[in-house]
Amino acid sequence: MATAPPEANVLLRKTAGTRRRRAVSRAVxxxxxxxxxxxxxxxxxxxxSVAVKGAPALSLRLLTENPKVSPFGGNTGGIANSIVGSVxxxxxxxxxxxxxxxxxxxxxxxxAPPKVATGIRFxxxxxxxxxxxxxxxxxxxxxxxxxxxxxxxxAIALAIVELPVVARSDQEVLALVPRALHEAGVxxxxxxxxxxxxxxxxxxxxxxxTGAVLGVARVAGETAPLIFTTSVFSNLGLTTxxxxxxxxxxxxxxxxxxxxxxxxxxxxxxxxxxxxxxxxLLSVTARAVHERSRAKLRG
Amino acid sequence: MKRRIPAGLLLxxxxxxxxxxxxxxxxGSGSGKPTGSGSVRSLTGAGSTxxxxxxxxxxxxxxxxxxxxxxxxxxxxxxGIESIVGRTVDFAASDAPLTASQATVCKxxxxxxxxxxxxxxxxxxxxxxxxxxxxxxxxxxxxxxxxTTWSDPRIRKLNPGVKLPDTRIVPVHRTDGSGDTYAxxxxxxxxxxAFKSEIGSATSVSWPGGIGGNGNSGVGGVLASTNGSIAxxxxxxxxxxxxxxxxxxxxxxxxxxxxxxxxxxxxxxLTTVPTSGTSGISLxxxxxxxxxxxxxxxxxxxxxxxxxxxxxxxxxxxxxSWAVTAGQRYGPxxxxxxxxxxxxxxxxxxxxxxx
Amino acid sequence: xxxxxxxxxxxxxxxxxxLARTKLADKLGERGLRICTFLAALLAVALVxxxxxxLVHSAWPAIDRFGLAxxxxxxxxxxxxxxxxxxxxxxxxxxxxxxxLVATPVAIAIAIYLTELAPSFxxxxxAMLVELLAAIPSVILGLxxxxxxxxxxGNHLEPFLKSFLGWLPLFSGTPSPYGMLNxxxxxxxxVLPIITSVTREVFQTTPVADKEGALALGATRxxxxxxxxxxxxxxxxxxxxxxxLGRAIGEAIAVTQVIGNAAQIKASLFASGGTAAAQIAxxxxxxxxxxxxxxxxxxxxxxxxxxxxxxxxxxxxxxHGTVR
Numbered sequence: 001m002a003t004a005p006p007e008a009n010v011l012l013r014k015t016a017g018t019r020r021r022r023a024v025s026r027a028v029x030x031x032x033x034x035x036x037x038x039x040x041x042x043x044x045x046x047x048x049s050v051a052v053k054g055a056p057a058l059s060l061r062l063l064t065e066n067p068k069v070s071p072f073g074g075n076t077g078g079i080a081n082s083i084v085g086s087v088x089x090x091x092x093x094x095x096x097x098x099x100x101x102x103x104x105x106x107x108x109x110x111x112a113p114p115k116v117a118t119g120i121r122f123x124x125x126x127x128x129x130x131x132x133x134x135x136x137x138x139x140x141x142x143x144x145x146x147x148x149x150x151x152x153x154x155a156i157a158l159a160i161v162e163l164p165v166v167a168r169s170d171q172e173v174l175a176l177v178p179r180a181l182h183e184a185g186v187x188x189x190x191x192x193x194x195x196x197x198x199x200x201x202x203x204x205x206x207x208x209x210t211g212a213v214l215g216v217a218r219v220a221g222e223t224a225p226l227i228f229t230t231s232v233f234s235n236l237g238l239t240t241x242x243x244x245x246x247x248x249x250x251x252x253x254x255x256x257x258x259x260x261x262x263x264x265x266x267x268x269x270x271x272x273x274x275x276x277x278x279x280x281l282l283s284v285t286a287r288a289v290h291e292r293s294r295a296k297l298r299g
Numbered sequence: 300m301k302r303r304i305p306a307g308l309l310l311x312x313x314x315x316x317x318x319x320x321x322x323x324x325x326x327g328s329g330s331g332k333p334t335g336s337g338s339v340r341s342l343t344g345a346g347s348t349x350x351x352x353x354x355x356x357x358x359x360x361x362x363x364x365x366x367x368x369x370x371x372x373x374x375x376x377x378x379g380i381e382s383i384v385g386r387t388v389d390f391a392a393s394d395a396p397l398t399a400s401q402a403t404v405c406k407x408x409x410x411x412x413x414x415x416x417x418x419x420x421x422x423x424x425x426x427x428x429x430x431x432x433x434x435x436x437x438x439x440x441x442x443x444x445x446x447t448t449w450s451d452p453r454i455r456k457l458n459p460g461v462k463l464p465d466t467r468i469v470p471v472h473r474t475d476g477s478g479d480t481y482a483x484x485x486x487x488x489x490x491x492x493a494f495k496s497e498i499g500s501a502t503s504v505s506w507p508g509g510i511g512g513n514g515n516s517g518v519g520g521v522l523a524s525t526n527g528s529i530a531x532x533x534x535x536x537x538x539x540x541x542x543x544x545x546x547x548x549x550x551x552x553x554x555x556x557x558x559x560x561x562x563x564x565x566x567x568x569l570t571t572v573p574t575s576g577t578s579g580i581s582l583x584x585x586x587x588x589x590x591x592x593x594x595x596x597x598x599x600x601x602x603x604x605x606x607x608x609x610x611x612x613x614x615x616x617x618x619x620s621w622a623v624t625a626g627q628r629y630g631p632x633x634x635x636x637x638x639x640x641x642x643x644x645x646x647x648x649x650x651x652x653x654x
Numbered sequence: 655x656x657x658x659x660x661x662x663x664x665x666x667x668x669x670x671x672x673l674a675r676t677k678l679a680d681k682l683g684e685r686g687l688r689i690c691t692f693l694a695a696l697l698a699v700a701l702v703x704x705x706x707x708x709l710v711h712s713a714w715p716a717i718d719r720f721g722l723a724x725x726x727x728x729x730x731x732x733x734x735x736x737x738x739x740x741x742x743x744x745x746x747x748x749x750x751x752x753x754x755l756v757a758t759p760v761a762i763a764i765a766i767y768l769t770e771l772a773p774s775f776x777x778x779x780x781a782m783l784v785e786l787l788a789a790i791p792s793v794i795l796g797l798x799x800x801x802x803x804x805x806x807x808g809n810h811l812e813p814f815l816k817s818f819l820g821w822l823p824l825f826s827g828t829p830s831p832y833g834m835l836n837x838x839x840x841x842x843x844x845v846l847p848i849i850t851s852v853t854r855e856v857f858q859t860t861p862v863a864d865k866e867g868a869l870a871l872g873a874t875r876x877x878x879x880x881x882x883x884x885x886x887x888x889x890x891x892x893x894x895x896x897x898x899l900g901r902a903i904g905e906a907i908a909v910t911q912v913i914g915n916a917a918q919i920k921a922s923l924f925a926s927g928g929t930a931a932a933q934i935a936x937x938x939x940x941x942x943x944x945x946x947x948x949x950x951x952x953x954x955x956x957x958x959x960x961x962x963x964x965x966x967x968x969x970x971x972x973x974h975g976t977v978r
Contacts, residue, residue, distance in 0.1 A: 025874035032771055035763035039850070040783045042843060046790060049802050071352035071633055072516075072539050103694035111688055112695065122966065123699040129965030130705065131904025133931050134954045137938060138705050141712055141951075148343065148387040163698065191680045193687040221791020223907045228938060232345050232372025232388070236358065244343075245370075250793045257797040257911060258512065260519035260540045265801055272794045283789040287782055377940030384942070401942065467828045474915045476940030498733070503940055505731035510832050510926045511915030513936060521914075524804060524831050 047276065054273030057266040063274070067235045072261070079271050081238050085246035089151060089230070090220050092242060093158035098212045100159075101166030102201075109174040110196055121171070128164040132224040135160050140228040151242030154230030158219040166215040169290075173207030174200065176294060206293035210286045217282035221275055223250035249275050339614040345372040346379020346392035347478050348515040349533035350414045350599040354392065356629045361621060367614055375514055377476010377502040383408060383602045389611045390619075391602040394478020395502045396581075407605040409653060411646050412580060413622050414599040415636045417562050418479045421542040422529040423522050424449055426464050429543035432457040432554050435490020435584075435594075438547070441529060442470045442487065443497055444507050449527065471521050471530035474511035476502040482597040483531040485583040486547075531595075534558075534634045551590040561593035562636040568592065569639060580642075598642075606654045616653045619646070706958065713955050716948035724952060730917045730933075732941075737949035739956065741917040745927040746957075749834060749909065750902035752923075753841035754849075758895055761849035766879060768850075769857040781854065788847035796911030799840045804831030804912060807839075812924050827922030832914035835923040840908050845898035852897060852972065856890030857883055893972035900964035904957060906931035930957050 065078030104124070108117040135157055143153040177200050185195035201208070219225075226248055233245040240246075249271050256268035344354070351373035358369045374382075376393035383391035384405045397410055420433060427449065437453050440446040446453060450463045473480045484500035498504050510525065512518035515536045522530045522542060529545075534557055537544050546554035555561040565582045568589050585592040601622070603615050623646045627637045638646075710717070716724065716737065727738020768781050812829030819825040860883045868878040884891075906929075914926020915936055930953045941947040 021874050021877065025876035028766075028876040028879075029771055032763040032767040035760050036767040036772070036780055036784070039760065039764055039787065039846060040780060043783055043787050043790075046795065046798050046843075049798055050794060053801075069355060071355045072536065100694050100697070103691040104698050106687070107691035107695040111691060120695050120699060121969075123702045125965050125969050126702050126962045127698070129900050129904075129961040131906065131931055131954075131957050131961055133904070133906035133934050134709065134958050135705070137934065137951060137954050138708060140938075141708060144387055145385055146387075160701065163701075167698065191684050193683040194680075196687060197683075217789060221793065223791070223793040224935065227907075227935065232343065232370065232374065232382075234341070234368060234370040236362075236368055236370075244341075250791065253793050253797060254907065254911070255516070257793070257800055258514070258517035258520045260516070260523040268797055269801075272797055275791060276794055279789050279791060280786060283786055284782065287785065291778070374939050377942075381939060381942055404942070469828070469830065474936040501733045503732040503937075505729060505733065505917065508916050508918045508920075508926070510830070511936070513910075513915075520800070521832065524800075525808070527828075 047280075050269060050272050050276050053266070054269035054271075057270035058273055062267075062270055066237050069235045075235075075264075075267055079249070079252060079267070079274075081235065081247045082249045082252045082271065083274065084238055084240065085151070085230075085233070086220065086248040086250070088240060088242060089155045089158060089226070089246055089248055090216055092151070092155035093162055093219055094212065094216055096156065096159040097162035097215055098166055101163055101211065101215065102170055102208060104163075104167045105170030105174050106196060108171055110192065110200075124164045124167055127160070128168070132161055132222055136225045136228045139225065144229055149228075149230050149232050149245040151230055151244065151246035154226045154246060154248070155242065157225035157229050158222060161222055161225055162215040162219045165218045166211045169211030169214055170204075170208055173204045173211065173293070176207070177204050204293075206289055206296070210290040210293060213282050213286040213289070217279050217286060220282070221250055221279050223254055226251050227254070339367065339610050341368040341370060342389045342611060342614055342618060343370045343372075344379075344390040344392060344601075345374050345382045345388045346602075347376045347394050347599055348373040349376075349394050349416055349418070349478055349535070349597075350392050351515075352535045352539075352633045353414055353626075353630060353635055356633060357622060357626050360629070361618065361626070364621065365614075365617060367618065369618070373514060373516075375473070375475030375502075376478035376481070380405075380476070380502075380602065383604070386604065389603075389607065390615055392599060393502075393602060394597050394599045395481035396600060397602070405602070405604075408602050409605055409649055410600045410602055411619060411623070411649050412598040412638065412642055413601045413619060413626075413646065414630065415562060415566055415596070415638055416599060416634060417534045417557055417565075417593055417596040418482045418531050419534050419537045419557050419595065420529065420545040420547055421522060421532045421537045422545060423525065423542065424464065424466055424527050424529075426462070427543070428461065431461065431543075431545045432548070433545045434548040435487060439487045439491035439494035441468055442472070442506065442509070443494055444470075466527040469525050469528040470506070470509040471518055471525070471528050472506045472509050472511050473518060474513050477514075478502065478597065478599065479515065479531055479533055480504065482583050482595055485581065486595055489584045534562075538634055547594055549587075549590070549592055549594040550584055551587040551592075553590050555591050555593050557593050557595075559631055559634065559636045561591055562596045563639075564589055565592035565594070565596035566598075566636065566639050566642075569641060596636075603653055605652055612654045616650055619653075620650055623647070709951055709955050709958060713948050713951040715945055716952040717955075719945060720949070720952075724949070725956070728919065732946050735945050737945065739930065739949075739953055741919050742928050742930040742933045742953060743956070744919045745834070745913070746903050746929040746931070748927070749838045749841055749913070749929060750899055752834075752838040753845050753902050754895055754898055756838075756842045757846040757849055757898060758891075761846055761853050761894070762891070764846075764850045765853040765857050766883075768854050769883075770875060770879065781851075784850050785847050787843060788851075792844065792905060792908040793911075795840050795843060796908035799836055799908060799912040800831075803839060804836055807831055807833075807836055816924070823921035824923050827920065827924040830914070830924050830926065832912055833924050833926050834913065834920075837909045837913040837927075837929070838923070840912060841902045841905060844905060844908070845902050848901055849894045849898045852894035852968075853887070853891060856887045856894070856972070859890075860886055889971050889974065893968040893970075896964045896968035896971065900961040900968070903929075903964070904931055904961045906935040910935045930954075
């Protein structure tokens with residue numbers, strides 16, 4: 001849009017209309033600033049609620065002890081088993097999703113013909129758009145029916161959620177690697193695979209790690225993939241074997257949140273505090289590193 | 300030039316993490332499920348939230364006694380039935396007996412009553428004391444949306460002398476398939492023809508409006524935070540959370556106080572117990588011959604396959620046998636009445652069929 | 655000088671240690687990488703196809719029985735075996751549209767702030783804070799919705815709205831901590847960061863020359879935004895809203911925690927309701943395999959189709975609409 005708007009001549013004369021226009025513009029400034037402040041305020045409000053209500057119940061005991069569950073589910077112990085279970089689920093999911101995401105990204109940026117690359121991106125878009133509850137239903141019908149709930153089922157469901165996040169981030173990062181590096185490698189007589197493994201990947205390593213961290217941050221708090229696949233778990237002690245249903249923080253928070261007991265609510269807030277600190281730290285780190293590595297790659 | 304992280308190192312790190320997880324996973328302690336031969340160290344069950352407190356209470360003493368860890372998921376009777384039909388658990392708990400079609404799909408599931416409790420009508424209204432009287436008709440009117448305020452004349456007629464505010468009634472129901480829903484809707488269907496034709500009785504029905512809660516716990520959460528709400532809830536949860544509860548009219552026209560005595564009175568009418576085990580023993584709305592009987596008492600059943608695919612069969616037999624005998628003494632503290640002797644002996648007979 | 659495709663005959667290659675690899679390693683490596691990455695990509699695509707096929711297959715008993723009339727039936731009754739999606743589609747549509755209605759103008763305003771108004775040292779931090787809203791796990795937002803927002807709505811905001819605006823059907827009804835209003839607010843918080851970040855990206859691609867031209871001609875900042883930035887951002891904005899819509903319709907956990915889970919269609923925002931995703935979350939474990947479970951999976955298929963469409967539309971619009 002390079003042509004001047006027809007009102008341009010009018011704009012040059014300073015009239016009473018000018019004052020009004022300036023006032024309108026300033027009002028818009030205020031509205032926009034307020035909007036931004038409001039958004040930040042909501043974020044801080046939610047985090048503050050979690051922190052203020054969770055901190056009193058948060059203790060070393062909560063983090064390191066297993067539950068001592070009374071008949072109604074009221075827990076006088078800790079949530080160590082949920083923390084450990086969540087870690088195992090996320091690690092398994094990431095071990096599946098991160099290498100696979102990197103490889104998909106490599107394929108679309110290095111090897112795939114343009115139409116195929118578009119098709120793969122299309123498929124990844126669909127995958128991103130699938131509601132996580134639908135993924136939970138899918139994995140339930142494939143892995144739990146005919147067998148039983150297990151940490152594997154839950155982790156695979158999480159991996160499906162994590163894959164497109166990692167793949168898309170990695171695609172972006174790999175696409176930003178300067179062509180000059182490719183050409184330098186070719187000029188040195190390297191085959192494609194060596195260029196990718198020894199030149200491209202190491203250069204993009206920061207961005208790839210960011211992609212992995214973003215993926216982990218995304219799935220660490222996911223509940224829907226887990227409620228049908230790993231929600232019937234033992235509360236007696238640590239469960240580390242993924243062939244049984246693994247206790248996990250999101251499902252624990254969900255059931256505690258619906259309870260009438262204030263003690264359960266306090267535990268829910270404390271568990272939420274642990275989770276939100278973890279997720280937010282990861283997100284902040286990922287974004288900071290992402291910005292830095294993007295700037296570095298751009299030049 | 301900046302330091303480059305070798306791709307090999309990255310891949311190696313990922314593989315190392317994967318191996319570490321694998322070792323931890325396979326070598327870890329906890330409830331792994333050994334397949335095939337050997338003694339079973341854990342049993343997984345799921346279902347009724349009504350019986351969940353009792354099962355939870357059983358885990359520690361039973362583990363000491365038999366060395367078997369019981370994992371129980373309180374996901375609702377309906378979900379429990381689906382789990383055992385799909386054999387994703389070793390046993391299921393349901394307060395509702397299997398319907399004919401469910402029994403067929405379950406392919407040889409045995410239904411063994413192992414606990415005896417009741418559903419209460421609890422409410423949370425500012426300014427209204429505990430102990431309001433309700434009839435089946437009034438309750439049906441509330442849940443079908445015909446009675447909309449607490450000061451409705453039909454409620455006032457039953458409770459003269461109680462000052463009832465104009466607050467709107469918010470009926471709360473279960474969103475999950477629930478044995479409490481089954482017991483409550485059975486009672487309402489027997490009390491009101493309109494309810495029977497509009498809604499019917501099952502573990503999951505189509506409620507017109509109101510608010511839904513997930514499990515007895517979720518219903519409690521809704522009740523606690525919503526002024527004017529009324530819900531049907533298992534007795535143990537009502538007492539545990541100190542909710543106000545109502546007195547429900549039985550067939551004899553009395554309003555018995557819910558508790559172990561009135562529940563036991565409802566069960567006392569059982570003279571014989573069907574040993575086929577699949578028809579269920581309904582205690583809802585017992586006949587007028589039992590004036591002290593609480594009309595919303597219900598058995599809770601454990602559902603087990605006749606033939607378990609793993610070695611779980613023997614372990615299940617031991618567990619359920621213990622539950623219906625020694626386990627019953629943990630009941631009264633949690634407002635479960637002890638099983639009548641006739642039921643216990645019938646249970647032992649049914650258990651012989653489990654392999 | 656070596657050529658780009660080294661041959662064994664070239665002597666310089668043997669003397670250079672970096673290139674002194676065997677032909678076999680090169681062949682294996684090249685083929686290996688190609689195959690591995692191809693398999694990964696194939697698996698990703700196959701996964702999508704598998705998910706769609708498996709779900710449609712599982713939903714088939716319901717699709718066959720009810721057909722497209724499923725979306726207009728009002729009754730969801732496991733007792734009679736009649737299942738209709740209308741109450742849940744209504745709830746999904748209402749809560750999502752409300753969320754978008756509130757979030758979009760706010761997102762545009764925040765994007766304007768971030769691109770035009772904010773001092774440069776505030777830009778990145780504020781942008782990051784807004785994006786962190788998206789990182790909050792939905793179960794925690796639901797927890798907040800039940801224990802903090804719910805009482806506030808039921809005891810303060812809703813009675814207030816009812817006393818002033820109670821003549822509107824939207825604000826009639828009994829104030830309640832659970833209900834459509836609670837769910838809509840939660841969804842607004844969820845979609846806001848998504849729409850904001852895409853909108854901000856789109857605003858940042860406005861050609862600076864155009865903006866400066868308008869300003870040079872005497873436009874106020876708001877007029878510059880109105881005349882230069884917003885028109886060229888329109889396709890991107892549509893894409894952003896689509897992305898937000900996709901997110902909103904798919905949210906199950908936080909919604910089922912606060913919406914009250916009743917299969918009804920009410921005009922009032924204070925009333926409880928249900929959305930398709932929330933209904934799947936609460937009903938699925940209890941549903942027996944048969945028409946009931948198939949109907950729930952039918953709901954899942956509908957969700958899948960719409961959120962996939964929204965995401966694809968968003969990508970296409972944003973890709974074609976922005977000048978990169």
